[in-house]
Amino acid sequence: MSRSVHVFRTPDRFVAGTVGQPGDRAFYLQAVHQSRVVSVLLEKQQVQVLAERIGALLDEVARRFGTEVPPAVTSVTDLSPLVMPVDAEFRVGTMGLGWDAEAGSVVVELLAITETELDESVVLADDADDGPDAVRVFLSPLAAREFATRSERVIGAGRPPCPICGNPLDADGHMCVRLNGYRRGVAFGTAQPEQ
Template identity: 40%
Template structure:
């Protein structure tokens, strides 16, 4: 089965956003180029790690002598996107992701694959059929990648506050924690 690739080489918009209340939010990676838009669901931890790793790549590139890729140290103000998600229609729920750098275009590259079906009642798939039915590839210039990482960190941090004693989120209904033993 051929893989359907949702590919965005120079997207108009790449954002992480959420739907729902803290504690029950669904995170989406939403990409739009012209009239083509794809929204994929992912976990909060995936969102956070994605932002962290993008910043790591960009910070490493800044140290290259002469900063040949013009990587900004901070987020360019003109690229800040605080708008809400457009109505997300989940294309797939993200399982594996990869992150890379394309020096030929000076772009950060995100690849996202759907979660694998782990139904124990199903027969094992043959090697050829085990390929993913679809995936998403997003290429972002360095300034857009820096703005994406900043927004993502803010979205992740906007959730439930963390308990200072146990480190778990505090629900609006209350919180019972057991502090770790010293």
């Protein structure tokens, strides 16, 4: 069976989003162009790394090539939820990120999890007939900055962190690893020994 490569050269939107309640959320990236919608499933940490690396890539492009890129943005114009129903094409295993100097675009490539090892030096923009399914998205520098900012907001919208250990708090309480066998209530009142 040949692979599917979904290419979005001028997407109407490319966003991170979630389905589910905090603590039980599934993370997706979704590319949309007119009526065409492609969603992929991935881990929260992958979204976080991608957002951070996009910012770093744009900063490096500006520094190394003198290309004018917009600074990091604090507001996002696209706050809409994911297009429903979300039907993931695949789960992301490997991600690639690059700069297309000719088009002046950030290139994001998302590859499906595969059993075989990939040569990461040729992952980006590889259209061979064999290999994992892929989604390739070309973003303007401004769209890439907005993607990163929205992604950070999506990540931050989960469960609040414990003020003591930093791990996520559950709705029904939290066993803090830094309290050494003592359990505190959700309001972090007086410590009581664990029964």
